[in-house]
Amino acid sequence: MKTTIILMTVFILAAAGFAYAAPEESLHTIVLPELRVELKAGGxxxxxxxxxxVCHSLDYITTQPRVPRAQWxxxxxxxxxxxxxxxxxEDAKKIIDYLVANYGTGN
Ligand code: HEC
Incomplete structure (x- = not known):
């Protein structure tokens, strides 16, 4: 009986110690890069x-080479x-006009 109690106590303390130590050991901190892309002001x-x-970052727009209206x-x-x-x-027209004016070749 005494042995059982001692064993159980040891087990509980070990489990508690493990539970306490585990998160600390597996805790990592990562710093995510700043992903916000600021578009040029304009209509x-x-x-x-x-x-x-919706599907990808706005840098798909900002990192494109300047292209004419037909391409946008x-x-x-x-x-x-x-x-x-x-x-x-309606929105597609507004977006194309915006892209041509701000990320286009001006034609
Ligand atoms: C429904 C999802 C979706 C939306 C919304 C979306 N795109 Fe894309 N876009 C994609 C995918 C997927 C690719 C990658 C295509 C590839 O790798 O071939 C892509 C690629 C691009 C590229 C890279 C060149 C190319 O032709 O592949 C540009 C520029 C681009 N998108 C601009 C835009 C613009 C401007 C808008 C808003 C009008 C837009 N996207 C909205 C899914 C989307």
């Missing part, structure tokens, strides 16, 4: 920021038709 920025950020139109249409972006025609 259509809001729609672009919301609708083009093709890209936005591809996002809608191929990727399934839920963007209506």
């Amino acid at each position: 259509g920025k809001d729609r672009t920021e919301i609708l083009c950020n 139109t093709a890209t936005v249409n591809k996002m809608i038709k191929v990727m399934g972006a839920p963007i209506n025609e």
Whole structure:
């Protein structure tokens, strides 16, 4: 009986010690990179920021080379038709105008 009580006490203390020590040993801290991409101010920025950020970061826009309207139109249409972006025609027009004005070649 005495041995059982001693064994149980040892077991409980060991379990408690393990439970206490485990989280400390497995605790890591990581610092995530700042992912926020600030788009240039301009008409259509809001729609672009919301609708083009659903599937990927906005740096897909900011890191592209400057391209003409035809290219931005093709890209936005591809996002809608191929990727399934839920963007209506009115918003697509606003977004294309915004992209051409701020991330285009000006034509
Ligand atoms: C439904 C999800 C979705 C939405 C919403 C979306 N994209 Fe994409 N986009 C993708 C995927 C997936 C890729 C990666 C394609 C690849 O790697 O070939 C991509 C890639 C891109 C690229 C890289 C070039 C290319 O043609 O692949 C650009 C630029 C881009 N997206 C811009 C936009 C813009 C602008 C919008 C808003 C109009 C937008 N995306 C919204 C899914 C989306």
